[in-house]
Amino acid sequence: MSDPQVPPTYDDVLAAHARIQPYIHRTPILTCATLDRMSGAELLFKCENFQKGGAFKxxxxxxxxxxxxxxxxxxxxxxxxxxxxxxxxxxxxxxxxxxxxxxxxxxxxxxxxxxxxxxxxxxxxxxxxxxxxxxxxxxxxxxxxxxxVHPFNDARVIAGQATCAKELFEDAGPLDAVIAPIGGGGLVSGSCLTLSTLSPTTRIYAAEPANADDAHRSLKAGHIITDDAPQTIADGLKVSMKELTWHFVSRHVADILLVSEEEIVAAMMLIWKRMKIVMEPSSAVPLAAVLKNHDLFAGQRVGVLITGGNVDLDRLPWTSA
Amino acid sequence: MSDPQVPPTYDDVLAAHARIQPYIHRTPILTCATLDRMSGAELLFKCENFQKGGAFKxxxxxxxxxxxxxxxxxxxxxxxxxxxxxxxxxxxxxxxxxxxxxxxxxxxxxxxxxxxxxxxxxxxxxxxxxxxxxxxxxxxxxxxxxxxVHPFNDARVIAGQATCAKELFEDAGPLDAVIAPIGGGGLVSGSCLTLSTLSPTTRIYAAEPANADDAHRSLKAGHIITDDAPQTIADGLKVSMKELTWHFVSRHVADILLVSEEEIVAAMMLIWKRMKIVMEPSSAVPLAAVLKNHDLFAGQRVGVLITGGNVDLDRLPWTSA
Incomplete structure (x- = not known):
């Protein structure tokens, strides 16, 4: 790997996957009949909440x-x-x-x-x-x-995150769309890098809290807009993009969909109740966006990235009223 | 299938598996490095909390x-x-x-x-x-x-529950021991039926709340002892064995291990935190027993049956103080 400030290539992703395989889980893809019925889509959840350290990171x-x-x-x-x-x-x-x-x-x-x-x-x-x-x-x-090692504005990090969409595509087969939450944009950038190479017809969506909508506004404006200290339950999504992630997001993301805090909590509770997995508020943002934008995804095979599972179990949004 | 009051055979298990496969999930087996380290064993968790209806039932x-x-x-x-x-x-x-x-x-x-x-x-x-x-x-x-259709004292039900240990054995390979929670004993009986056929050297343990220890006392006494309305957080384990489940449990179970309410809640929280899965108190009883009886399981490959995931998310044992 050369300069961490130069955008990685798909060869970097292949090298990353070979390098990290001894230390990471190839996480399972789960499905849920109830959520398929609610969304009208076939949802394939890549469960990075089961990853080492509890997240795709x-x-x-x-x-x-x-x-x-x-x-x-x-x-x-x-x-x-x-x-x-x-x-x-x-x-x-x-x-x-x-x-x-x-x-x-x-x-x-x-x-x-x-x-x-x-x-x-x-x-x-x-x-x-x-x-x-x-x-x-x-x-x-x-x-x-x-x-x-920057959380996302680092070529080595983006190449590593790109292995998540690689595994999803290899294990789930053809996908009409993939959706992931966006904070700094590392996972979305990695997904862009992988899918633009392996499956250029797959549409890539990002999902973001309306309370921290800097990425959405950036995409509309055509340049990076930053927030300082936004307030959202999706605490992993408060940061803003930087040059390297903007490079990929601006070129490959079809749209950045916004959801409310209430929609995030409702989607999180649905996943806990129906899929029986522990995941954090940030990871519920994509499902909230899929349920809110029914016509965009109905009838399609959609990969949904569940990014992490690290929550304080004694401070859950539906109990700490 | 003949009389539901006659103990089923392994042929009934094979017929059951073929009959139910279109309607049930072949649930995944998860592992957890932290819980392996804590137990000193290699634990293979069969995740029936992901089953249709949220339980092995x-x-x-x-x-x-x-x-x-x-x-x-x-x-x-x-x-x-x-x-x-x-x-x-x-x-x-x-x-x-x-x-x-x-x-x-x-x-x-x-x-x-x-x-x-x-x-x-x-x-x-x-x-x-x-x-x-x-x-x-x-x-x-x-x-x-x-x-x-009795919850457990029914040959058709026991033959169906027996498919869980069959899948575990097929997917996980050789096991030194298997441990499951015991209430009425349907899952344990099915596990006895399967493992005594496929893997007679695998030791079968049941785990039970000390507050509802009727199965433990039955095994010691050599005949069924019943409790009426015991109090335990493991609400699926309050019932007592009947003739058909006693038939299998009395013949094949190596021991029935008891755990306290505090040990159940601690094991449940460990599983939620470290494995990132939603499961109910009854399902935490086997892990509590494994951690409490270190020397019985250390150094061995142990199948642990996670029986279900149906909990009221707004009434969790560590939040509803």
Whole structure:
């Protein structure tokens, strides 16, 4: 892998998949008759909530960590992350046996902080805004000299996330559409890279909370628009795109669909009740969008990316009234 | 299938599997590195929480319903059930298009009552004791003439439940032990029938709440001992064995392991947190027993039956303090 600031190619995805396979799960694809009936579509849920560290982020982080030469790796890795990327980097660093520091908003779910520490990494807290996160992180890197693995604006990370859509396409067969939640856009970018190569006719949708609609507004405007500290239950989706993810999203995404907080909670409860899986609010955003946009998906085979399963079980949206 | 009061044979299991396959899921087997580390064993979780109707009970109920000749089927089916068997019979009757009445304790989780009604069957409430349930049920059958599909003391049901261990053995390969929760003993009996045929060296354990330890005491005493209205969070395990299940349990079960209510809740939370699956308290009893009896299972390949996933999500044991 060359410069992490140059857009990856599909050859990078193939190399990433070979590199990370010993350390990640090939996650199952689940279906649900009730949700098919409600949506009028055939929904194929790629369950990255079952992934190592509880989220798809293990793919990109593991690819980045195992791409490092030994001398660089010895100085460790560091990142800022609203949660799952931090856990994933901690997991990958633990598997390689190198140090890892993670800057996280102090408001992140306790389960996510515990998970980072559980893999042997260090948590450094910041305020829940993009500006605070970046300032605190700059101090960390200046001190340790660690390799910065950005949560999404990094070619190694995007190539890793791209292996998720690769497995989905290989295991599920032809798909009319794929839909994933969008925060910084790493998973969506990886999906664009994979599907534009393997299945150019598959339409790629992103789904986003209306309360954090920066990606939607960016796509309409034709340039990146950022939010600072938006409020949404989908805490993994508060960040905004950067150059590398904008590169893929602006070229390949058919539309970015918006849903309300209530629609996110309703979709999350439906998945828990009917599919019997534990997943986090961010992962419910695509189903909410599919149910809200019936005519866009009815009669089609649709891949739905369930991105993660890390929630505080004693602070669920339908019990903590 | 002949008399439902004569113990089924393995030929009945083969016939059942062929009969029910169009209507049930071949559920996945999940593994979890964290739980392997905690137990010292290799645990293979057969996930019947993903089964139709949310529990393994769909297997036995579907076998019973599709075993009926047309004339008998036309009069419908009826049962009493603390929950999942009622849902399963409702599901199976709905697939065959025949009437179904289910007598349920009024204290059953709302989610289970809703599920029965959702499949088009009728719920008739009774008090939460074995005696009340049997009295109310006698009235129902006298009125409708429906075929009684007992939740477990029925050869058709046991042969159906036996397909669960058959799939586990076929998909997981050799197993040193299998452990399942025991209430009336239908799933354990089916597991005995299958494993004593396919893998006689596999040890079969049952796990039971200490608060409802009738099966444990029965095995020690050498005859059936019943409880009336025991109190446990594992609401699917309150019933006692009857002749047919005692037939299998008394011959094939190595031991019945007891766990406390606190151990059940802790195991349930572990499974939700680490495996990211939604399952009910009864299904956590086997893992609680494995963790409590480390030396019995360490170093072995152990099949663990996750029996169901039907819980009221707004009344979880760790939130409804």
């Amino acid at each position: 293990a793919r990109g982080a593991t690819n980045a960590v195992f791409s490092l030469d030994d001398a660089t790796a010895a100085k460790g890795v560091a990142t800022h992350s609203s949660g799952n990327h931090g856990t994933a980097l901690a997991y990958a660093a633990g598997r390689r046996g190198i140090p890892c520091e993670v800057v996280m908003p102090r408001t992140s779910p306790q389960a996510k902080k515990d998970a980072v520490r559980g893999y042997g990494a260090t948590v450094i807290e910041c305020e829940p805004s993009t500006s605070s996160r970046e300032a605190v992180f700059a101090e960390v890197v200046a001190r340790s000299g660690a390799d910065f | 769909a297997r036995g109920a579907t076998n019973a319903v599709f075993s009926l000749d047309d004339a008998t089927a036309a009069k419908g089916v009826a049962t009493h059930s603390s929950g999942n068997h009622g849902t399963a019979l409702a599901y199976a009757a709905g697939r065959r298009g025949i009437p179904c009445e289910v007598v349920m304790p009024r204290t059953s989780p709302q989610a289970k009552k809703d599920a029965v009604r959702g499949y088009g069957a009728t719920v008739i409430e009774c008090e939460p004791s074995t005696s009340s349930r049997e009295a109310v049920f006698a009235e129902v059958v006298a009125r409708s003439g429906a075929d009684f």
